[in-house]
Amino acid sequence: MRLPASLRFLIPVLIGAFLVFQVQPLLARRILAWFGGGSSVWTACLLFFQAALLLGYLYAHLVIRYLKPRTLLVVHGSLLLVSLVFLPLAPAESWKPAPGDDPVLRILLLLTCTAGLPYVLVSSTSPILQALYARSKPGASPWRLFALSNTGSLLGLLSYPVLIEPRLALDGQALWWSGLYVCYAIGTLFALIPGSGGAVESAVEGLEAVAEKPRTLAWIGLPALASVMLLAGTNYLTTNVPPTPFLWILPLTAYLLSFILTFDSDWWYRPWVFAWLLGAALLVLAACVRRAELTFEVWILAPAITLGVFVISMWCHGELVRLRPGPARLTRFYLMIAAGGALGGLLVSVVAPAVLPGSAEFPIGLALVALTALAMNYGKNIVRDAAHALVAAIVISVGFAYVQDFVGNSVTTARSFYGALRVTESREGGSRVRTLVHGLIAHGTQVLEPVSEHMKATSYYAYGSGVWRALERSKGLSGRRVG
Numbered sequence: 192m193r194l195p196a197s198l199r200f201l202i203p204v205l206i207g208a209f210l211v212f213q214v215q216p217l218l219a220r221r222i223l224a225w226f227g228g229g230s231s232v233w234t235a236c237l238l239f240f241q242a243a244l245l246l247g248y249l250y251a252h253l254v255i256r257y258l259k260p261r262t263l264l265v266v267h268g269s270l271l272l273v274s275l276v277f278l279p280l281a282p283a284e285s286w287k288p289a290p291g292d293d294p295v296l297r298i299l300l301l302l303t304c305t306a307g308l309p310y311v312l313v314s315s316t317s318p319i320l321q322a323l324y325a326r327s328k329p330g331a332s333p334w335r336l337f338a339l340s341n342t343g344s345l346l347g348l349l350s351y352p353v354l355i356e357p358r359l360a361l362d363g364q365a366l367w368w369s370g371l372y373v374c375y376a377i378g379t380l381f382a383l384i385p386g387s388g389g390a391v392e393s394a395v396e397g398l399e400a401v402a403e404k405p406r407t408l409a410w411i412g413l414p415a416l417a418s419v420m421l422l423a424g425t426n427y428l429t430t431n432v433p434p435t436p437f438l439w440i441l442p443l444t445a446y447l448l449s450f451i452l453t454f455d456s457d458w459w460y461r462p463w464v465f466a467w468l469l470g471a472a473l474l475v476l477a478a479c480v481r482r483a484e485l486t487f488e489v490w491i492l493a494p495a496i497t498l499g500v501f502v503i504s505m506w507c508h509g510e511l512v513r514l515r516p517g518p519a520r521l522t523r524f525y526l527m528i529a530a531g532g533a534l535g536g537l538l539v540s541v542v543a544p545a546v547l548p549g550s551a552e553f554p555i556g557l558a559l560v561a562l563t564a565l566a567m568n569y570g571k572n573i574v575r576d577a578a579h580a581l582v583a584a585i586v587i588s589v590g591f592a593y594v595q596d597f598v599g600n601s602v603t604t605a606r607s608f609y610g611a612l613r614v615t616e617s618r619e620g621g622s623r624v625r626t627l628v629h630g631l632i633a634h635g636t637q638v639l640e641p642v643s644e645h646m647k648a649t650s651y652y653a654y655g656s657g658v659w660r661a662l663e664r665s666k667g668l669s670g671r672r673v674g
Contacts, residue, residue, distance in 0.1 A: 208343030247314025418535025
């Protein structure tokens with residue numbers, strides 16, 4: 192039975208998008224314990240996938256711009272065949288880090304050698320087939336294919352923790368993904384065959400002549416802001432609560448959902464509604480930054496950050512859709528979106544740990560969003576202008592206070608791939624104590640004054656604690672060694 196032309200595009204787009212977001216938790220889950228089990232493993236993986244997505248969109252832009260349909264079929268088909276060599280996606284044990292290795296670099300190299308080519312090709316599917324769909328059906332909007340692509344991505348992301356991970360061992364997950372990838376490759380080749388209801392032999396005359404001025408800065412800047420808030424929010428959430436992988440998926444789900452809604456229809460994004468929601472979200476997230484005083488629990492912090500990321504992403508992507516070009520510039524538009532996403536990932540995963548204290552990228556990101564919203568909406572409504580200016584002032588002051596608290600009240604600070612640590616001194620009654628803190632959690636305390644209590648066991652090891660009880664019970668047992 193002959194499939195309708197639209198389904199020939201739709202099926203590989205959906206399968207490809209599903210694969211894109213199945214492989215992310217699959218590989219992150221596989222290497223999580225190798226690199227310490229923290230949320231930084233997840234953000235480093237996201238950096239790779241954002242960079243690979245950028246390469247996929249660049250590849251799509253070039254082949255659509257310079258290759259004829261028959262040449263495209265040969266080139267893309269050949270690369271798909273070569274990519275089968277990478278299957279199944281299972282990194283070798285030799286990739287485990289050795290002492291002294293740079294974890295981020297090691298993760299990027301591991302993922303490149305394990306899944307680089309397949310992921311780049313899968314990432315390129317949506318823009319390639321959308322461009323060909325626009326050519327084969329002049330006047331038809333390709334944007335819903337992008338929304339459907341993100342629906343497939345969301346299904347891939349959510350089905351992993353619910354259906355795949357509980358039922359399949361890691362090797363079984365790799366085989367499942369690889370089998371679906373082969374099906375995707377066949378469907379993509381079928382859609383690319385000229386004259387099959389897929390790609391047409393020549394581009395529609397005049398598409399490339401559409402005189403639309405590209406708004407490159409906004410196309411890069413808005414996705415970069417959304418990406419920064421996704422990763423910074425995830426880092427902040429998992430710094431102060433147990434590093435549960437499911438929590439990492441919540442902000443990413445909100446981020447993906449914003450893509451689906453904004454690119455599906457203009458009905459979902461109402462600028463004046465989200466202008467006010469954005470201000471409310473920024474204030475709530477600023478309160479989360481001050482949770483040391485407000486004592487937020489995880490059941491408050493997790494939904495607050497997830498909803499905050501959703502509202503910010505809806506605003507960023509909604510404004511992005513309002514600036515979208517005609518179909519002739521579709522692949523360039525997606526290339527800029529991917530560049531913005533990769534830039535945000537680079538800033539949070541690589542630059543921030545090197546130059547910023549604590550989780551300062553989170554309040555700094557909030558301030559950047561507030562200032563961007565103020566700049567983009569200034570002059571449209573005097574009441575809204577005043578409200579945005581007030582929100583921006585509050586968020587910036589919270590950011591300054593966060594940095595001052597982290598650095599100014601610390602004896603010393605240090606930050607690496609595994610987190611941010613600080614040592615503080617304080618007075619507790621008549622004693623002066625020094626405390627090691629990660630996020631908002633104290634991991635050890637030493638009494639400095641009076642000197643007579645200098646060697647006194649504290650925190651986890653204090654009199655009556657679980658560790659103290661275990662040591663007391665073990666007294667006199669043979670082979671007792673305590674480090």
